[in-house]
Every structure is written in structure tokens, then in C-alpha cells.
Amino acid sequence: MNGRYYILSVLILWANLLLAQSASFTASVSSTQVAAGEQFQVDFTLNGNGERFQPPNFNGFQVLSGPNVSQSMTSINGNTSVSMGYSFILAAVKEGDYTIGPATIYVNGHILGTRPLKIHVVKGSPQQARRMRQQQQAIDQVPAADLSKAVFLRASVSKTKAYIGEQLNVTYRLYTRVGILQNQYDKLPELNGFWSQDLNEHKQPTAAVWRTEILNGTRYNVADIKETIVFPERSGDLTIDPFAMTLVVRVPAPAHDIMEEFFGNSFKDEKVKLKSPPIIVHVKDLPAAGKPVDFSGAVGTFTLSADLDKKALKANESLNYNVKITGVGNIMLVKNPTVGFPPDFEKYDPKVTDTLSKEGGKIHGSKLYNYLLIPRHEGNYTIDPIKFTYFNPATERYVTLTSKAFPVAVAKGDRQTNVSALATDKQDVKLLDKDIRYIKTSDFGLTEQGENFFGSVGYYLLLLLGPVLFVAAFYYRKWLQRHNSDIVKVKSRKASKIARKHLANAQAQLATKNKSGFYEALFKGIYGYLSDKLNIPYANLDKETIAEALRKRSVNETLITRLQDNLDLCDMARFAPVTGISEQEVFEKTKNTINDIEDEL
Structure with a gap:
């Protein structure tokens, strides 16, 4: 057996020297010494493009997974190199010395082969041996x-x-x-x-x-x-x-x-x-029995807390009232709680801060509501407790949480005597309305006697405006129905708009340095655009179908080639890392390609 591997290795080495190929095909193993029943990985790497990969016969080992194929591309100063990888997860069956023979692949019509790998298998633990016997029972040869x-x-x-x-x-x-x-x-x-x-x-x-x-x-x-x-x-x-x-x-x-x-x-x-x-x-449906009137749809398990940054202040000074809901469940769908503030407090819409996590296979997090409050008059006030109700599906019961009340002491403020300065408060507006009304100081709207609008030219123009707008709206509706009756044309018109949304998402992913999300958004954008524009179902899209459809529409062959290069790059980048290429440059090329196709079509 070892003689066969030796002769085969010499023949492959001799062929490679004669062909003087620039591509290299190598083999590596995660460990050259393993225990019986232990798993290890064998990798075959080609720094180029190849086809008809032929793995070796893994005698003495069980193949648990593989070949798992990966591909990467690197571009430096305009020079692009491609590498391909084939990996196998193996398990040693029993102790001894084994040789993994050469793997072969065709490159430019010639065969390249790897060197043999020697593996030393030592005795494993009883647990590893038991697991190995179970794995041997699986049927590996599947017709x-x-x-x-x-x-x-x-x-x-x-x-x-x-x-x-x-x-x-x-x-x-x-x-x-x-x-x-x-x-x-x-x-x-x-x-x-x-x-x-x-x-x-x-x-x-x-x-x-x-x-x-x-x-x-x-x-x-x-x-x-x-x-x-x-x-x-x-x-x-x-x-x-x-x-x-x-x-x-x-x-x-x-x-x-x-x-x-x-x-x-x-x-x-x-x-x-x-x-x-x-x-x-x-x-x-959620049970109707025992459902409180303030229930807003929260389902899960939650906690409620509230705090106030100050309990004593002067009138017209601000304070912050914070409400926090934390828990596991549909936290993102929780509505703003109902809070009762004193009527003399000016209240602004809360600033909501969401914190979500998906750890442990569950959605959990918190919602923080920050209310900015401004008391306008001195006195002793109380911010009423907040009630929050949720449904617990584990106990099938409604649970109502209540925060504590907060007393607030408001002293006389520096600007309280300036009544007009407080006109933004609802209570102050009511007091001003009872006291004195504002005096108009401009002559806006005053006209001389005898200058009536009735019977003027403007009066008759406004009288005719209604029927004219009705007729225009009627014909516009007819045009809109006829314009949108052809679904294929509607999708074609909207294709570029939808593509722009995907490109905007790709740019957002690029800003967060999420490369996989960036290429995924580019892939969806260009394929979705072509599906709508060419009226081809998304599942039937491939490079040949796209190229044929574009040629039927007399699209420039150079543009079709540029499009196919973009599709190859996006498709490959979704499954394997791509280095040496500027994502911003890829984004601009994709956007320009879509724009050029839109112009030609």
C-alpha cells in the first residue's frame, strides 16, 4: 500500500515539474496524532481555479462531514487571485499508523495532486470508542x-x-x-x-x-x-x-x-x-376574564420601576421623571404607559430608549421613558403611581405592577410674577383668557368700506374652481387606472425605486462594517431589480437567464459582462470572505451598473 502511494506521489510530482504550473495544491491536517474516536479536520487548498476535485480514499477513518467547499478572492493593485478550499471532518476508528493518500484536481487541463498525510492514531477513551461504534452504524454509502x-x-x-x-x-x-x-x-x-x-x-x-x-x-x-x-x-x-x-x-x-x-x-x-x-x-385569544381596562398587549414577564431626579425645586425649573419597563417577551411592542401629572406641570413627550437582546434564544430588554416636567406654580404636588399590566402565558394570568408615588415640593420661582412669560402652560393660558385678551397691534385684515369680495372676479374664479378640480380628478383617476392596469409594467417602473432601498440598506450595513450584511443587501438589490425589470421570477434568476433577457432588449454586451462580474462578486462574498477589495468601490460599481441598465431599458 505504501509503495502505491510512493509511486503515485512521484508521478504527480514529475508531471507538475514538467507542466511548470503556477498553481499549487496542498494538503494539511489539524493534528498528525489523534486518539481513536477523536475528530480532526483535513484541508485541501488550491491557489487558483480548478475543477473535478477528487478526494483521497480515507481508509481507516470515518468521514463525518465533507467535502465542505469554500472560495476566497483577493485583489491587490488590480491583480486578482482566487483560492479554493475543500475540508473534511474525519474520525479515527482504531489505533495505528495510517496514510491519507493524495487528492487530485484538474487545473488548465492538467492534474495536480497533494502530498500524502501520515496520521498516528493512539488508543482513545472508552467514551470515544462507544461514540465511534455508534457512528459506524450509520450508512455512509447513499445511492x-x-x-x-x-x-x-x-x-x-x-x-x-x-x-x-x-x-x-x-x-x-x-x-x-x-x-x-x-x-x-x-x-x-x-x-x-x-x-x-x-x-x-x-x-x-x-x-x-x-x-x-x-x-x-x-x-x-x-x-x-x-x-x-x-x-x-x-x-x-x-x-x-x-x-x-x-x-x-x-x-x-x-x-x-x-x-x-x-x-x-x-x-x-x-x-x-x-x-x-x-x-x-x-x-x-388572551382570556377576557380578569383583563384590566389598562391592559395594552404586553405578553411575557416584566418588571416596572420609576424614579425622579429631584423632589424639591423652584417654579419654572425642570425635573426628569423616568419610567423603566424590563422583561422577557414582546417588549418591542409595549405601548407608552399612561402617567398622571399635576395640571400645573408642563409635560413634554417622553424620550424613549429601547434596549433589546437576543441572548439565550429569547427577546428580552427594556424600554426607558424619560419625561421632562416643568412646574409653573409653587405648591406641594404628587405624581401619581403608574400601573402597568401584562399577561404571563406560563401562569395564564394578568399581572398588574404599580410604581410608587412621588411628592414634589415647588418653591416660588424667579419668573413667577411675569405672567406673560408663562403663557405656554395650559393652566396659564386659561388664567390669561379670564383676565385680559391680547390686543392686536397690526392692521392686517382691515378693508375700506364698500370693498366686498362678493361679486368680484376672485369670487367667480373660486366658484368655478370646484367643477374644474372635479373634472381634473375624474380624468386623472381614469389615467391612473389605465396606467396601473399592467402589473408587469408597474413592477418594471418601480424596480429602480426598490433597488435604491436595498442599496441604501447596503450603505447602512457598510457604515457599521457589517460586510456579510452589506453583500447580502447588494445581492438582494440587484437580483430584485432584475426580477422586476425583466419580469422573471426570483427563483428562476441565474446569470444565463439574465444575460439572455438583456440581449433580447438590445443591452450593450459590455454592460452585461460588467453585470455578471458584479453578480459573481456579490454571490461569492456572501459565502466566503473577500479581501483586498474596497466595499465602497463595489457599492459604486453596483449602483452605476443598475443606473446604466435602467438608462438602456
């Missing part, structure tokens, strides 16, 4: 005809019966027993009838945290692709929409010739479309 059982999506919800406003967790999981090469999302769930908040970004399978799980006696590699927190907004049977995606997976295939047998097991790539089954959630 293409059984792909529906080897890779699929599932959705799970924390509860299928809930109250309006109750917090639920929805998780979309990918189960697989085959290697994943490529993936794309076809349809994201709309979640109609729910207020939703993503717990994390949509994870690509190559970047997700994988674990093993036994389902119906079969072991799968499992990753959580999307996690969302939802709050039902109405009662009845609500549907958790399916999550759809397309994968390209690698499955074993029989060898066709002696070369395939020489290089190891052969594989073939299969395209498979996945969709998670919908889930019905039965949503109940």
Missing part, C-alpha cells in the same frame, strides 16, 4: 435514488399552541448524510400573521456548526440554518411557512474505468431541491 432520505430540511417550533403575543422559537434544520458542495436559498419564509425577529443571519451549510443526531435509528449530520423568534399577532391557525433551498451534493458512484479505481472511490454530483414542511400553530 442517488435515496437522496430524499439522505438530505432534507425540517422546521421545528417551540410550541404549537400559544397565546397572541407569546414568544415562540422557530428553527430550520438541515439533515444530511452526504457532502454538500453548493447551496442557494430559493424562498425565505414570509411568516404572515407573526411579528418576527431573526436570531442570527441565514447560515450557509459550510459555515454552520454541525452536530450529529440520530433520527429514526439513522445518524445524520445536522446544522441549524435559520433561527427566528416569532410573536403571533392574531388568533386562529397560523402557518409557519416552508423554507426552500437548492443544494448540490456529492454521492458515491461506481467506478467506470481503471483510473477511477486507481485514484479511489468515484463520486457524482447531484442537484436536489429541499423544502421544509409547513407547521400549523394554534393561536388563542
